[in-house]
Amino acid sequence: MKRLVGLAAAAFILALWHWMAFGDGWLRTVAARSGPGEDDDMHEQRAAMVQTLRAYGIRDERILTTMGRVRRHRFIPEAYRWASDPYGDHPCPIGHQQTISQPYIVAYMTERIAPQPGEKILEIGTGSGYQAAILADLGADVYSIEIIPELADHARQVLASEGFAVKVLTGDGYKGWPEHAPFDAVIVTCAPEQLPQALVDQLKDGGRMILPLGERFAQRLVILRKEAGQVRTEEDLPVRFVPMVPGKPDSP
Numbered sequence: 001m002k003r004l005v006g007l008a009a010a011a012f013i014l015a016l017w018h019w020m021a022f023g024d025g026w027l028r029t030v031a032a033r034s035g036p037g038e039d040d041d042m043h044e045q046r047a048a049m050v051q052t053l054r055a056y057g058i059r060d061e062r063i064l065t066t067m068g069r070v071r072r073h074r075f076i077p078e079a080y081r082w083a084s085d086p087y088g089d090h091p092c093p094i095g096h097q098q099t100i101s102q103p104y105i106v107a108y109m110t111e112r113i114a115p116q117p118g119e120k121i122l123e124i125g126t127g128s129g130y131q132a133a134i135l136a137d138l139g140a141d142v143y144s145i146e147i148i149p150e151l152a153d154h155a156r157q158v159l160a161s162e163g164f165a166v167k168v169l170t171g172d173g174y175k176g177w178p179e180h181a182p183f184d185a186v187i188v189t190c191a192p193e194q195l196p197q198a199l200v201d202q203l204k205d206g207g208r209m210i211l212p213l214g215e216r217f218a219q220r221l222v223i224l225r226k227e228a229g230q231v232r233t234e235e236d237l238p239v240r241f242v243p244m245v246p247g248k249p250d251s252p
Contacts, residue, residue, distance in 0.1 A: 042073055045087040049103050052089050058107045060114070066137045067107055075130040075158050076100060096148050098242055100128040101189060105239065112223055112236070113185045113210050115140045122183040122202065124173035124211075125190035125244065129155030129166070135187070136164040143180050145173045147245050172247030176202045183207060190244040191219050200224070200231060212241040 050068045058064060073086035080093045091099035101109075110131075115121055117139030123132050126146035132155065135142045144166055146152035152170040159166045169177060173188070174196045182204030188211030195213060203209055209224040221236040 041071060042087065045085075046072070049087040049089070053104060053107050056089075056104050058104070058111060060111045062138060063107055063110050063134075066134055067103065070130070070133050070137055071162065072100075072103070072130055074162060075128040075133065075155075077128070077154055094128045094151065094154075096151060098127055098148065098151060100130050101241075106131055106134060108237070109187060109189075109210050109221070110134055110138070112221075113187055113208050115185060119184035120180070120182075122177055122180075122186045122199070124176075124186070124188040124199065125242075126155045126168055127151055127189060129159045129164075129168070131187065131189055132166045132168075133159060133162060133164045136166050140185075142166045143169070143177050143183070145169045145171050145177060147172060147247060173244060174198060174246050178202060185209065186211075188212065188244070189241065191216075191239075191241040192244040195222075195224075196244075200226070205229065212239045216240075216243060 046068050050064050053064060053067060073081060076086055076092055077094055080095060084090065084092050086092055087103070089102050089104050091102050094100050115135055115138050119140050121135050121140045121142050123135065123142060123144040126132060126144040128151070132142050132144045144155070146155060146168060147170070149170050152168055156168045159168070173190070174192070176196070176198045178198075181202035183202055184204060184207050186199050186203055186207070186209040188199070188209070191212040191214065193215055199209065203226045205226055205228065207226050211222055212219045213222045214220060219239050219241060221239050223234045223236055225232045
């Protein structure tokens with residue numbers, strides 16, 4: 001029953017996603033309204049968010065503790081921070097037609113790959129830096145790639161200011177980060193239409209990957225496990241993520 005509640009919540013979010021992602025001009029106007037003071041850590045709002053995650057079926061206590069500790073509102077750029085409740089279970093705009101995923105999806109994807117302390121994890125689509133912070137708070141060694149320079153710069157700054165030693169690369173997520181491969185896990189927070197082979201190649205044997213896969217209006221989360229050189233896949237929730245953008249072709 002609780003898993004069904006989580007699925008219903010995810011389905012409801014699909015209806016909000018397009019509005020949240022692409023209403024930048026209007027949202028900047030709304031965001032100009034004052035929110036809580038910068039010294040307000042919003043403990044009560046995070047506690048309420050964690051209770052919602054429990055109700056939706058998230059069970060990993062480490063993840064719930066981390067979600068209650070990491071200051072989500074700090075990862076939303078100031079121009080958008082108070083456009084909507086940063087701890088509501090919905091995506092929030094971060095500019096450049098991108099969003100920070102709803103807390104349930106962040107928790108769910110994290111729970112499905114079950115990051116362990118000391119594991120090396122590659123994230124594709126740094127965005128605000130929030131998902132990377134969750135992984136780092138769980139003890140993972142996080143490498144994250146963001147193709148939009150302004151968001152990569154924002155993520156570096158906020159991750160450092162919040163005390164997370166995440167490596168952020170401005171670059172093409174389709175290429176992965178071969179210099180640091182292989183990775184114990186890969187998490188993709190933007191949606192390619194087809195599985196990027198480079199990411200599969202950079203996953204170590206015994207590793208796992210989670211990503212939204214498919215065209216804009218027909219995406220599903222897919223979980224991959226690499227065993228003895230073979231890849232086993234499992235389809236999961238229907239989702240709606242911003243498309244994964246390829247970089248420019250290399251010059252000859």
